[in-house]
Amino acid sequence: MSNMTLLGLASVQLCDAAQSALAKYTVDSRGVRVWRERKSAEMRDLLALEQLAPRLSVQQVDMKTDLRVVLGLLMPVPCRFGSGDLVVCEEAVVGINYAQQSMLRALPGTSFAQLLWPLGVFHPSVKSGPVQAVCLGITMPPGIRLIEIVLMLYRAVVLQEHNFDERDHAGVFNVEAARWWQKNTHRIPLTTETFFDPSRMAAADDHA
């Protein structure tokens, strides 16, 4: 029986291209040993997730100090341009900044992820304007894993998990969007698809 949790990623065998990519990314990784090892482990898991999830592509990686990645994600993203109708784009480019202090500190949910493209995202947890930071919750626990951030981001953007309540003590990032979505709950979620098909992990386990 395969381990269907994210812990099972450790048993996924990276393909040759992914292993070469990992080696290339870690060459210039700086910092104390524990942090360098952590960055390598997080990157390895991300590359394993990329192998399992066709909707994910790792486009850019910078491991010099913080671990910064640019990801392509095939997922529905709600947008609105001006006062027009809602438009659902089918893909996004996401930037995630995974800092060393995330190993130790409980950080704000806005610390990690940003939608770089498309612009005009209309979502209660995404800041409006050109800097589209994503709020993933009140607090992100210390030691949260990069792949957990990716999965939380997916579930948040496609509205499988959501917070519309502007009276919530943490607030919402886009009040106008929160109010709009409160009146349009029939459109939620944008997709019921999971981030990846768990049977692919089972298949990977069988190959390992």
Next chain:
Amino acid sequence: MATGGLKPDRGPALRLPQFVGGPGDPCAALAEAEVILVGLGSVGCAAAQHLARAGIGCLQLVDRGSTKQASLYTHPITAAEIGMPKAELARTLVIGINPAARVAAYQDAFQNLPIDELRGTVLLLAVDNLETELAVTEYCISRGIILIQASVHGGTMIAQLRILTGGKAGEGPCLACRYNQTEWQQVASEAQYSCDGSSLEPSQPVPTRSTSSLCSLAGELAVHKIIRHLLGLGRPLADELLEYRGYTDELVTTKLRRNRQCPVDHRRWHTVDGQGAATLAEVLRRCGADAAATVSVDGKKFLDKAACSSGHWTSVARFAALGDAAGTCPECQQPLQPSPFHSIDRVPVDAFGTRVDHPLTALGIDAGGALVVHCADGRTTRVTTPLPAPAVTGGCRT
């Protein structure tokens, strides 16, 4: 017994003994000592009293809270002092006992303090908040300050001290070395933020449930250790856990060891005087750092890029604190918004290019700000402009 060199009219000298194997003038030694006390609750307030009575010359007292009705049953206070800020209360207590003491009181969380204003060779920690524990343990281990944590478990009548000396070359354990999943989850639950990244009001801490005598005992044991250390009496301090078990009257000592997987950086920082350094290049030269080094500034992030509301992206390339303006757009003069993805804690030196020769202020690095240089060979150097020692304060800083 003879008082040796003690002057009988000098405060604590009236009662301090001539310690066997101790210095000729323990009063003078204690009067020169600088101790930081974080947490002024049931344990910390008792400790503050004893540190004052021992004649500790410089005390820095830190606590963001105020006393409550329940404090009456564990703190050395009266009903008239309910509702007072704990830092102010402790300051008044200390000055009342030892008017000659230099006391700085901070009514704020340790994490919010101007860290470079603090000075001490020993820090006594008496809080029940893991986030503060983490901040304090990082502070102490990086600066080679001895950390003594005092706590109680009332239900089992245990008073506990953790003594952390930092070890040689940063090999000693820290408080986080013992954390398991439960503690890390608690760290997460203690920190809450709103969407703009600002901290939400922390939930009310659960008051210590213990007898006042046990709380006092923990504080007194800690002060006893501090006095022994300052006067060089008996066995030197070691990395250990000391427990008084009230049910069995046992005193148990356990060695503490470093956890190699602990995420806290255990390296001791060097310090370099940054006074007069005008450029980053000069700072790097003083630190002996090369192009493979990285730099960070306490409380600030390096803004690589920012955008205005019109969608224009601009290179910012300097350090800024949360909430600070990122500048204005050169195209439309609208304010620039920092971008989380383009804001990083540490910057490789080679990313500055020729800007290493620009004035530090142009890079967002203020004189006296805490610039930290992380060298490729593992050295971490804190660049400071020395600040004057705190004088006797007429009030409490908030």
